[in-house]
Amino acid sequence: MGSVSGMAMYAGERSMVRALRADEQELLARATLGNMNWPGPRYTLDQVMLIPSIAHYFTWWPGPFDFGLVAEDAQGIPVGVVWLRFFTAADPGFGFVDGSIPELCVWVAEGQRGLGTGTRLIAGILEQARSRALPAISLSVETGNPARSLYERLGFVPAGTPFDAGTLVHEL
Numbered sequence: 505m506g507s508v509s510g511m512a513m514y515a516g517e518r519s520m521v522r523a524l525r526a527d528e529q530e531l532l533a534r535a536t537l538g539n540m541n542w543p544g545p546r547y548t549l550d551q552v553m554l555i556p557s558i559a560h561y562f563t564w565w566p567g568p569f570d571f572g573l574v575a576e577d578a579q580g581i582p583v584g585v586v587w588l589r590f591f592t593a594a595d596p597g598f599g600f601v602d603g604s605i606p607e608l609c610v611w612v613a614e615g616q617r618g619l620g621t622g623t624r625l626i627a628g629i630l631e632q633a634r635s636r637a638l639p640a641i642s643l644s645v646e647t648g649n650p651a652r653s654l655y656e657r658l659g660f661v662p663a664g665t666p667f668d669a670g671t672l673v674h675e676l
């Protein structure tokens with residue numbers, strides 16, 4: 505990885521990784537829909553946009569401390585995204601641990617999965633979070649989602665009581 509014009513750039517075999525921009529809320533909405541529908545169709549885009557506990561993953565993006573990374577194919581089309589969102593106890597995400605610990609969301613487009621893009625995106629955001637001296641990152645993964653093995657491989661562990669079993673954290 506190197507730094508180009510202040511943006512994180514990663515040369516990968518199949519994609520380039522750059523900073524997520526403030527005008528990419530629509531990409532985050534699509535990614536959130538894909539994440540909510542990981543087992544198959546459960547939600548429509550309209551529902552994802554109207555259910556506050558889901559919509560807050562992408563509405564008002566970015567908050568003052570939020571940041572993320574986008575993987576692009578050779579044509580510059582986004583094929584994956586990872587982003588960190590800071591929530592509050594008054595408006596927590598599903599994987600909320602503490603207001604100082606942002607929650608990670610990651611999504612890779614269908615047809616592009618299993619090629620290492622998600623691994624590169626998460627490794628990249630962990631590196632950026634470390635360089636910003638964040639204490640930890642959390643996330644929420646539903647029972648049965650094979651993404652859990654990816655998170656555990658990259659160092660996420662159960663947050664423990666009083667959090668539910670799907671809340672994982674990565675100390676930095």
Ligand SMILES: CC(C)(COP(=O)(O)OP(=O)(O)OC[C@H]1O[C@@H](n2cnc3c(N)ncnc32)[C@H](O)[C@@H]1OP(=O)(O)O)[C@@H](O)C(=O)NCCC(=O)NCCS
Pocket residue numbers: 538539542610611612613616617618619620621622623624644645646649650651652653654655657
């Ligand atoms: C989870 C996800 C972001 C991983 O990105 P990716 O580019 O496929 O991941 P990589 O190729 O780097 O690594 C593959 C790992 O992801 C896991 N995985 C989860 N869903 C997968 C899928 N549909 N296809 C392939 N791998 C998947 C594999 O089990 C594998 O884990 P392992 O290496 O520990 O065995 C992506 O598969 C995805 O967007 N899935 C659908 C939405 C989702 O489940 N999001 C997470 C919500 S918590």
